[in-house]
Amino acid sequence: MPLSESCEISHPSPPIILLGASNLTRDFPLILRLLQSSLKSPLDIYTAMGHGRSYGNWSRVLYRALPGITRCELWDAFPAAQAGNTTPLALLTDIGNDLIYGQSTETILSWVEHCIYQLSNRQAQITITLLPEASLARLSSWRFELTRRMFFPKNPASLADLKSKVRDLNQSLTALADQSQISVVPAPQEWYGFDPIHYRYSQRARLWKTILTQWGLPELSGMTARYHWLDSFYAVTQLTPSTRRKWGKLLQTPQPVRILDEGTRISVF
Known part of the structure; x- marks a missing residue:
């Protein structure tokens, strides 16, 4: 995916907003291939992602830290109004990280609501994964x-507490989606293996088709894409x-960070 020279490019497809953490980060190239196969190129993609990403607070993995999704610069960079009849397509996924960081379901839900408010103001078609x-x-x-002591030693939550919060947050997200006419995608057990929160290698192409078809992209069902x-x-x-x-050390990088040969622009926040 080489970087080409920046130039003025017409973008016939709707803007795409992708918000998430490790699953989104790891599978981004697969998602990009699926979108390029089902939408007219070039694409205009805005994403806030990253391993361990929080929806509200700064989060750190090893030596790298990222701002919370609600606080990142995506909301300033993404235009408030779109020309023409293009409806932005938005996805919120990997919402559960903040439970491991010890945040309450109410706090996490408020961060999700903030994102939905911002996207609704831009008349986006929104999908949420549970x-x-x-x-x-x-x-x-x-x-x-073992996982908690190695990676989250300051979080005293028990397994029973985590399961209860996951159930409560899923119920709240479903209720929120019903009120706001948002598509909701459940997370079936077969999407996961030994790792209970990251998608199985063998399921990734199929499950991302399931998620992205919520945007009304029926062409995806016949697409052949592999991870x-x-x-x-x-x-x-x-x-x-x-x-x-x-x-x-605080570092800044101009966006879009990548402009592909066919004109697709990728901005990362």
Whole structure:
């Protein structure tokens, strides 16, 4: 996916907004291939993603930290009004990270509502994926404690508490979607394997088709796209976000960070 020279390009397809964390980051190239196959190129993509990403607070993985999705620069960069009849297409996924960080379901829901408010003001067609409640129901106590102690030692939550919060948050998200005419995609157990929160390798092409068809893209059902192992590294190595901290130093990167040969622009926040 080489970078081409910046120029004025007509974008016949609707703007696309993708909000999420590790699943979105790891599978972004697959999602891009599916969208390029079902929408007219070039595309205009705005995304706030990243491993461990929080919807509301700064979050850190190793030496890199990113601002909360509600606080990032995407909302300033994405135009408030669109010319013509193009309806922006928006996806909110990977919503459960903040439970591991110890946030309450009420706080997380308020962050999601903030994103929905911003997107609704731009008349976007919104899809939300629910948390993997069925997958977490199979999680054993020792696996949960091992993960918690290694990565989230300051969060004293128990497995029972986490399962209860996941159930409550899913119910709240479903109710919110019903009120706002938002598409909701459940997270069935077969999408996950030993890892209870990240999608199984063998399921990724199929499940992303299921998610993206909520935007009314029936062509996706017949598309042939496969996940490649190198996809996991693309977003990390090629899609530098506009604002990040690296070893504590605040860094800025102009956007769009990538302009592909056929004109697709990718802006990362």
